[in-house]
Amino acid sequence: MSTVLVVAKAPVPGLVKTRLTCSYSSVDAARIAAAALRDTLTAALAVPGTRCAVALGGRLEDAVDGSGLRRLFDRCDVFGQSEGGLAERLVAAHRRAAELGDGPVLQIGMDTPQVRPELLALGLEASRRSAALGPAEDGGWWALGVPEGAADRLACLLAVPMSTASTGSRTRRALADAGLVPQELPELRDVDRPDDVRAVAAACAPDSWFRRTAETLRAEQERCA
Template identity: 55%
Template sequence: MTDRAGVLVVAKAPVPGLAKTRLTPAATPEQAAEVAAASLLDTLDAVLSVPRVRRVVAMTGDLEKAAQATELRRVLRWFDVIPQRGNNFAERLVNAHRDVADLPVVQIGMDTPQVTPWLLGSAIAAAHTGDAALGLAEDGGWWALGLKDPLHAMALQHVPMSQPDTGSRTLDALHDLGLHVSPLPMLSDVDTIDDARRVAASVPGSRFAAAVAAISTAGQPIS
């Protein structure tokens, strides 16, 4: 049975001091890395539950120094792990889409641990039905991009990333290519401690919720 799409996770190794630094000082660097690792692991679990897809992780950073390195290596055995290539984040995204090969691609990051197999399946269906699918994030960015033709990721080349208007500018860039873009539900990325609290409350029992609960502020656990 052939794969119907590629699901591409763009990830950074959750190394203490380098991962989720905006969670400090509420979290220690080690706790922030644990939150990042939990977010990535929950995301990978969701991808593993989507049938008939090629599962790809475009990784950067030193996994050997990462929080939850053993568990990450165990789960990543079920994925094709490729290195990120490029001089900036937009270029790395474009190249990662190209590296998935001749399949429609749904690309997500590791900052939406609340993502579900159903949401990923909806993104795949939308990319098949139209030309593209885009899930905007509450901070003005986007959490998911689905493309029927992965070469259309070229639209990202000149879009500034991690800006309040990244989502709207990505949508404009896709429209400039003449693509029909289906909207996906809006989700919250995890950038700040308030984001982490809110997302953790939406996924009780998850690795992510447990990692956030382990952070203490003034000696009181966040829940």
């Protein structure tokens, strides 16, 4: 069975989306993160014939919307993230997800709440043959898929600097060097900075948690202006 792997942080105020706090309070930044995670998990759980696995960092008990998220997590295979930097945690999460069963694994984060189940299914299908990589507008990537049995080859990520403008291109080269020439998925914008919130919300469905949260926070800011 194919697996959508979500690598996420519990939306705890002060510990998530800290780059948003120049325009939002730490609690509101965590509300944005919680909404993004809700939409991401909902999309992952809606992909037919797949399981959803979550590599979770932090304590859900301390998170904004912990009870609502818990209901979604109860439908997933949840395990803690490993120690180390981002690359080390991604590699370990892929290995753990691969142990859950056969089939390709498509890993995403919680920063692209506009993602649709159809796009995740496309990424999984591409990952059956070699690899899939979804570029992000900022030069990084939002999705990485590999076929069954290829998790160990993702050790190539350990040589790639993460969270830079060249992370996407360097990841693409590293995968190719490891024999996993990636098929490119559509580019998405992820939520890192305040300007991203409105842009990504506009790409979400009208009834999505992220769009409704962004619109609520915008209205609150306008009332206080």
